[in-house]
Amino acid sequence: MKTNYWDREVETMKRRALERLQLERLRQTLARVARRVPFYQQKFAELGFQPGALKSLADLRRLPFTTTADLRAAYPAGLLAVKRNQTLRLHTSSGTTGKPKAIFFSRRDVNNAADLIARCLVATGATRDDVLQNMMTYGLFTGALVMHYGAEKVGLLVIPAGPGNSEKQLLLMEDFRSTLIHTTPSYALYFADFLDKKGIDPRRHLALKKAYIGAEPYTEETRRKIETALGVEVYNSYGLSEMNGPGVAFECEAKGGMHLWEDHFLMEIVDPRTGEPVPEGQPGELVLTTLCREAMPILRYRTRDITSIIREPCACGRTHRRIKRITGRADDMLIVRGVNIYPQQIERVLMGIPEVGRNYLIVLEGLDDMLVKVELSEASFDGQVEHLVHLQTHIAERLRAEILTRPRVELAAPGSLPVSEGKAKRVIDKRSL
Amino acid sequence: MNTVKLAAVFGENKPGHLARLTAALADAKANIRWITIATSEKIGVIKILVDKHEPACHALREHGFTVSQLEVLAVDVPDRPGGLHAVAEVLSKHGINLENASGFVTSTHRRAVLLFETKDPETAAHVLKKSGLHLFSQEEILTI
Numbered sequence: 202m203k204t205n206y207w208d209r210e211v212e213t214m215k216r217r218a219l220e221r222l223q224l225e226r227l228r229q230t231l232a233r234v235a236r237r238v239p240f241y242q243q244k245f246a247e248l249g250f251q252p253g254a255l256k257s258l259a260d261l262r263r264l265p266f267t268t269t270a271d272l273r274a275a276y277p278a279g280l281l282a283v284k285r286n287q288t289l290r291l292h293t294s295s296g297t298t299g300k301p302k303a304i305f306f307s308r309r310d311v312n313n314a315a316d317l318i319a320r321c322l323v324a325t326g327a328t329r330d331d332v333l334q335n336m337m338t339y340g341l342f343t344g345a346l347v348m349h350y351g352a353e354k355v356g357l358l359v360i361p362a363g364p365g366n367s368e369k370q371l372l373l374m375e376d377f378r379s380t381l382i383h384t385t386p387s388y389a390l391y392f393a394d395f396l397d398k399k400g401i402d403p404r405r406h407l408a409l410k411k412a413y414i415g416a417e418p419y420t421e422e423t424r425r426k427i428e429t430a431l432g433v434e435v436y437n438s439y440g441l442s443e444m445n446g447p448g449v450a451f452e453c454e455a456k457g458g459m460h461l462w463e464d465h466f467l468m469e470i471v472d473p474r475t476g477e478p479v480p481e482g483q484p485g486e487l488v489l490t491t492l493c494r495e496a497m498p499i500l501r502y503r504t505r506d507i508t509s510i511i512r513e514p515c516a517c518g519r520t521h522r523r524i525k526r527i528t529g530r531a532d533d534m535l536i537v538r539g540v541n542i543y544p545q546q547i548e549r550v551l552m553g554i555p556e557v558g559r560n561y562l563i564v565l566e567g568l569d570d571m572l573v574k575v576e577l578s579e580a581s582f583d584g585q586v587e588h589l590v591h592l593q594t595h596i597a598e599r600l601r602a603e604i605l606t607r608p609r610v611e612l613a614a615p616g617s618l619p620v621s622e623g624k625a626k627r628v629i630d631k632r633s634l
Numbered sequence: 635m636n637t638v639k640l641a642a643v644f645g646e647n648k649p650g651h652l653a654r655l656t657a658a659l660a661d662a663k664a665n666i667r668w669i670t671i672a673t674s675e676k677i678g679v680i681k682i683l684v685d686k687h688e689p690a691c692h693a694l695r696e697h698g699f700t701v702s703q704l705e706v707l708a709v710d711v712p713d714r715p716g717g718l719h720a721v722a723e724v725l726s727k728h729g730i731n732l733e734n735a736s737g738f739v740t741s742t743h744r745r746a747v748l749l750f751e752t753k754d755p756e757t758a759a760h761v762l763k764k765s766g767l768h769l770f771s772q773e774e775i776l777t778i
Contacts, residue, residue, distance in 0.1 A: 577644065577700065584642025584702040585734075586672040586679040593677070611676050614644050614700045 204454070204517045207323040207355070208316070211464055212519045219520060222464055224258055226492035231255060231264075234498050237282040240275055241265075241500065261467065266476060266488070266501045272302040272443065283307055283496045293341045294442035304343070304442050307496040311350065314445040317462050318351020321451035324460065324517065325411055325436045327381060329356035332408075334379035336388060337416065338364050343446025344416050348383050351448060357381075364388060367395040378408040383438075383447075386419035386427065390559040391620045393430035397579070398616075404432035413438050415447055418506075418527040418545055422552030426559070437526055443502055444489050450524055458511045458523030465493050468524070469501070470510055473531040476503075484509040486531050487524065505531040507543070535563075535628065537571050542604045544627050547573060550603045556581035556592050560618040563608075565630045571608035573600065579615045635759045636769040637705040638749065639687045644700040645671075645678045655680060655699065662686065662693035667776060668749065670736050681734075683749075685776050707755055708775050710768035711746040713739055721748055724765040730758045740778050747775070 206212050214222070231252035234241040244265040245252065254260075272280070272294075281288070289308050293301040306314065327333075333352045337344035339361060352359045362373055364384070370392065373379060384392070389412060396403055403409055409431055414424070415438030424435045439459050440447035449466060450459035461468055467490040470479050479485040487504045491497075507530065511523040529543030536542070544563060551557045551573075558576030565571055575596060577589070593610045601607040619626075645651045652671070659666060659682075668683040681704065684690045694701045711717045718737070725732065735750035747770065752758050759769055770778070 579700060582642075582644050582700050582702045584640075584679055584681065584704045586674055586677070589644075589677050589679070590674045611646075612644075613646060614698070616698065617646075 204519075205323050205326065205328075206519075207320040212320060212324075212460075212521065214464070214520055216520055219463055220258060223467055223492060224255075226464070227258070227261070227467060227490065228252075228255060230490070230492060230494070230498045230500070233282055234500065238280055238498075240271070240279055258467070261469065261490070261501070262478065264490075264500050266503050267499050268503045269302065269505070272499075273300045276300045277303045278305070280497050280499065281305055282494075282498055288496050290346075291341075292343045292346075292442050292446065294343075301341075302443060304445075305496040306445075309493075309495045310445070310497075313465065313493050314347050314448060315350035315354045317445070317448035317465060318348055319354040320462065321413075321438070321448055322352060322355050322357070322381075324451060324453040324519070325413070325434075326454050327355060327357060327411065331357040331380045331410075332360065332377055333357055333381040333383060334360045334362050334370070334373055334377075336362050336364055336370060336382055336384040343440070343442045345383075347440075347446040347448060348413070367392055371396070371399075371401070374407050374409065380408050380410045381413065382409060382411075382433075383413040383415075385416045386414050386423050387417060387560070387620060389414055389427045389431065389435075390423070393427065394559055394616060397430070402432075403430075407432075409433050411436060413447075413451075415439060418529065420545055420549040420552055421526070422549055426552055439506075439524065439527065441504060441506075443499060443504075444491065449489070453515065453517040453519060455516045457515065458525050460515065460517075460519050460521045460523050463521045466490065467492055468510070468522075470508070473505070473507070481510050482512050484525075484528065507531060533628070535565065535571075535630075537565065537604075537608075538569050538606050540604065540606050542606070546603050547600060548627075550599050551575060551596070554596060554599065557596070558615045560616075560620060561627065562618050563628045565628070565632045567632065569632060571606065572611060573597075573608045574611050574613050574618060576615050576618055577612045635756060636708075636771040636774075637755065637759075638683065638708040638770060638772055638775050640681045640683050640704040640706055640749075641687065641691050641694065642702045642704050643680045643682070643694060644702075645680050647673045647676050647678045651678075652680065654697065655694065658693050658697040658699070659684065659690055662689050664690035664693070668736075668738065670734075672734070683775065687772070704751065705755070706749055706751050707758055707762075708770040709748045709750075709762060710770055711737070711748050713744045713746045717746060718748065720765075721762070721767060724761055724767065725758065728757065728761045730754070730761070745778055747778070 235252040288305040290306040339345040412433045436452040439450040450461035469488040470485040473486040508524045558578040560576045562574040597610040664684040664686045732750045737748045739746045
């Protein structure tokens with residue numbers, strides 16, 4: 202396999218050298234926060250932890266976790282490790298409830314984040330001949346800007362299209378022959394539907410080659426749906442604002458899990474309930490420690506994202522370990538009739554049924570009932586009400602096999618369920634528990 | 635084989651859905667000649683026969699409806715006692731099952747129509763014709 206690298210030396214670094222580098226950077230990070238961040242000074246004091254006493258990466262377990270609640274409590278600038286006038290950019294992470302989380306970048310942080318994106322894009326085979334239509338939201342959200350800077354670093358043409366307005370997106374794609382798009386899975390599906398309704402075959406009329414899809418968890422079935430509908434290769438992208446935004450982990454051309462850039466982030470997988478590490482390869486909550494962050498280092502951040510580490514080396518030659526597609530958010534887990542359910546399980550089932558369209562909604566209602574509203578695919582409607590009834594039963598049965606409780610299934614017209622431009626809200630909880 | 639084209643529209647069984655559909659058809663200046671609504675709990679299918687089939691389907695899609703086209707058989711039934719029986723007997727003799735059938739009488743022309751779907755419309759059409767029964771074409775059904 203012929204591989205292009207943005208930074209071959211680092212990306213293919215031997216594991217032992219990489220671990221030495223991690224330890225050195227972890228020590229620097231600890232020294233920095235111990236000196237400058239009262240939040241961590243206090244945490245270290247509570248645990249009786251001396252930053253200088255860290256001997257190996259295994260000692261990481263003795264460090265405190267940082268949680269979403271900690272970041273909210275520290276809002277707006279409680280975790281800042283540099284003077285205010287050394288910060289260059291502010292992003293916030295959308296808080297669905299309460300205060301947002303504020304993330305500051307120094308000049309070095311902005312540059313590092315762009316550099317990681319450059320690694321990601323080159324890993325997918327992007328070159329300066331490509332045209333990236335960046336369909337994420339520009340603004341407080343990290344998604345678009347961090348990608349933008351990284352793509353400019355690679356030297357390709359970036360179109361800062363922003364989200365929504367499908368007519369405008371299409372016009373830009375036609376006029377500037379966009380080859381790459383960066384968007385969410387829900388918008389990619391919505392846009393595919395839009396093209397379909399207009400009778401536009403993207404393979405014939407557009408120049409699209411690759412789609413970088415992230416910001417929301419999605420399934421392999423959704424990936425295949427997007428690939429088929431838009432005629433592109435879909436690369437999975439993982440990031441979170443607390444850790445720069447996109448570019449934390451990204452798929453290479455092998456498309457078999459996302460390389461997490463371990464020279465910048467130290468990863469652990471822990472049991473979401475106990476915080477104890479799980480054996481390598483087992484699923485659990487991803488915990489990340491920044492190793493190069495200047496303005497706002499974060500130790501052992503509980504991402505709430507459920508994934509596992511792929512131990513096998515990748516065909517591309519990169520030594521940075523891969524994580525699997527996010528299978529759920531610890532926070533998203535639903536408990537219905539005593540059963541633990543991740544919305545992604547439902548999505549996986551739905552997207553594997555050909556008669557199902559591109560959108561769905563999970564409504565929890567009544568005492569403890571689950572209703573799954575499912576869009577019908579345009580092509581599968583044949584005018585027979587009994588076929589619709591049969592399909593509803595079939596979907597409910599397939600779901601029951603996966604989530605062990607039988608939801609009520611209601612078919613909806615194609616394109617009738619709400620589509621969000623940012624992160625899709627798939628679950629509505631109206632239960633009177 | 636004479637067949638009649640119907641538009642079948644996917645519908646969620648909730649207030650206002652039919653009104654949106656009829657508004658779209660009125661906008662398209664399409665006249666509804668026949669309608670049936672089949673529902674099962676929250677979903678339904680509305681089947682209509684209109685004078686301007688293609689423009690009506692187009693207008694419905696423009697308004698966001700999910701539309702499928704059906705071809706059904708429309709038998710010309712003598713409007714007198716035993717009229718429908720003659721048709722039913724032919725079909726029964728050949729083991730043909732009706733699906734989603736419905737009938738109406740036109741007072742002006744003293745004729746009756748039986749509209750029905752079936753798994754094998756070719757055979758059904760063939761045996762009905764052989765028994766001397768007439769099947770309406772799209773043009774005919776719009777003029778009776």
